[in-house]
Amino acid sequence: MNIKDFAVEQWMNEWETKCTYNVAETCTYSLTLDQLFEVCGGDRAQFMNDFAQRRLTYGDIEGNPAFLKGVCNLYETVEPGHIIPTHGAAGANYLVLSTLCGPGDHVVSIMPTYQQLYSIPEMCGATVDILHLEKDAHYHVDAEKLAALVTDDTKVICINNPDNPTGALLSREEIETIVDIARAHGSWLMCDEVYRLLTQDDDGFTTSPIDLYDKAVVTSSMSKVWSLAGIRLGWAITKSPELRHDLLSHRDYDLISCGMFDEAVGAYALAHADKILARSRRIVRQNLAALEAWVDSEAHLSFVRPEAGTTALVYYDYDLDSYEFCTRMIETTGALVTPGDAFEEPKSMRIGYAYSDNVDDLKKGLAAISTFLRTLE
Known part of the structure; x- marks a missing residue:
């Protein structure tokens, strides 16, 4: 079994600890445990004392009931028995796709998006x-082009909403159209929703295929929206x-x-989801405004303004491939972004604009990028 190198993750592994400005970070500014209790207004000492008295067994094999309840509250029709906890959204994507996809299967996926959504099915032998x-x-799914790719032999359709790296957000009507295409052919619809609810408008309740289609499978985690990547907790829902x-049978082989x-931390956070979500939306909205103003000020840059999430795909017109561009940038200024070629989008860079809750920190990172751009003129 062969799998392609995971381009984004290998880039981050190489450079993330060596940068001054991590403008490649995709999580909304991560919380400390102290900050979590401060934001939620809870009793830190009581939580720690209660947990310290628990025996460290394997815990609830199919998920802590309070955590499952918290996840249910993020959807319209999901029940605890629909949720499978995983090792982050990456673990959820791997579990779902390696379970659904096999040799000879047909899969349709989008691009640019998170590489798991097309490389894992390929690894499993699918076309x-x-x-x-x-x-x-604006990187929205073209329903006519999607319908032309899907056949009665299509096992899985893979989408990402909101999309990483572009920040595109599919509307309810667009999701319904994609569901109709999947239903017409009896295909599974797999949707990575790791940035779901992190929108730029005041409504912010992103429609999920799981609430619309019995053959939908969705994945997400506590990382991007909830600022708790360090607990490495995600979920798949079917x-x-x-x-x-x-x-669950496949999960027994690698997770238990x-x-x-x-x-316990995930359950506590989701019990106060409204407070954490308000913090996250404040950060992404103020920081996106700063990013937009910066892109507009740079004559050699352009982008489609993200509608959701924490990432933007910014294009440049210099005659450099993106790996050389981004490597020279970090070596020159300490500013880390992700090469667009990691998403098969040449002459671009993915910028994570929610890596700090202080917009001035983001501006310093963007200023460092501008310093590098001046060396190219």
């Missing part, structure tokens, strides 16, 4: 057709009893259960 998201269409059985402390 993968790619729907390229177009900049001129309403199919048969698929749930298969997912998620950590007791991770799920």
